[in-house]
Amino acid sequence: MKFIRIKNCYKVYKNGVAAIADLTLDIDKGEFVFVIGASGSGKSTLIKMLYREERPTKGIVEIGGINVAKLRNRTVYKLRRKLGIVFQDFKLLPKLTVYENVAFALECIGMKGKDIRPKVVKALDHVGLKDKLRCFPNELSGGEQQRVCIARAIVNNPKLLICDEPTGNLDAKTSKEIMTVLDAINKDLGTTIIMATHDKDIVNRMKKRVIILDNGVLAEDHAIGTYKTKEVI
């Protein structure tokens, strides 16, 4: 059985804009998949449907055998506990330290205090920020802040890591560092990673599966793809 199964999926917003149209694709456990496409191609809508921020108008979005499209609003949290989400704008709490920001994700789900510390330290170790536990986000560089965001996303050992343009606000060197971290998470922990991006260099260098969206339609799906600038973007 496929880990992620999207079948005949449509998403039409209230204003009539069709963001996704008849999308069908499968993703295996442990895969690293890039979702690329021009602005408005449906990348963010697809990502949001995966963590059930948006509900498809029609079709199936299945993760680990559960159709997330059918989840009730008040039970969505159960899905999100099994996912990690990384954002372009980091979404860190400025008044909390690095440690507290990562621990926040575990505290929110009611984990015991004594179980939180080792998990947080381990996650921060994974992203190379073990020595910055007591720093506040404004004392960190953009790349370091994104690494805190990644640590928060992986602290609960999710099976799926969803990244919405995580390198969008970072320079090329820092983006490379972030991709190294994500690649290590994919390889070492076996976490499935789906990443929406605009970064041509990253896609070309990583040599992973690439899904290209064009006006909400699956334009191309390459097992080892590259960023196509001429045809699609």
Added chain:
Amino acid sequence: MKPFRIIIRSIRDSFKSIFRNFSLSMASVICTTITLILVALAIIVTVNVNHVTKSMEEELTVVAYVKKDVGSDEVKQIENKIKQIEGIKEVVYKSKEEWRLEMKGYSSTLEVTLDYLETNPLLDSFIVTVVDVKDLAPTAKEIRNITGIQNANYGEGMVEGIISVFDVIKNVTFAIVIALVIVTAFLISNTIKLTIFSRRNEIEIMRLVGSSNTSIKLPFIIEGFLLGIVGSLIPIIILIYGYIIAYEKLGGTVSFGLIELVKPMPFVFYTSLVLVIIGSVVGMFGSSRAVRKYLKI
């Protein structure tokens, strides 16, 4: 144990949040304080107006005069018949001799006149008190129909006027209290909305990392509850000390002793309780409503 941990965490977080967002917390508290002071004033006025109207209503009675030729046995029967009428609170017999003595005290002229008369021209009577003053007219009518009764008066015309004025006063003061409570609810709710707006990122992160809606709402509801309680403290202190001091300075009455004020104890304690309840419930309700917007439920 997990729900217990979430509750403990929510309480801890609500305290933390109050101090982290100190200026907005203070704004909520001040807003609550000001409106609850107004609510307290409105309650004081309402309760005292009700007290005055109630004590005045208690003085409104039906006086039933017994015919001259009625014997003492029949008087007893009449008293029993009056007592059987629905809505009667008390029936007190007042003999013509008692009336004469009372009337002699009204003025010297009246005293001389009554002394001059060889026989007492007044009538034996019953002073009838009713449970609801609105029943005065029908009660008087029923008493008039009893055999042996000469007449029954209750101050026709004037009493109806007084009752309608009392009704208006009661309704207006009650409406003012209700309106102030609603205004308080809106003001507190809006101030809390500001606090929550400034923390919408935190709520979003909580949602995304898998917090249930209840565990997201709980710290905010507790925070609203705490801010409501803190906001009601100053109005309570002002109410307790202000009312006790005012009561003592005024000697328990206003308008040259015409209007008697409600005694401070236990009035101030009950009113304090009402203020705490309004503050805390409105605080919780306001927070809960405000946070719902960001939960997308």
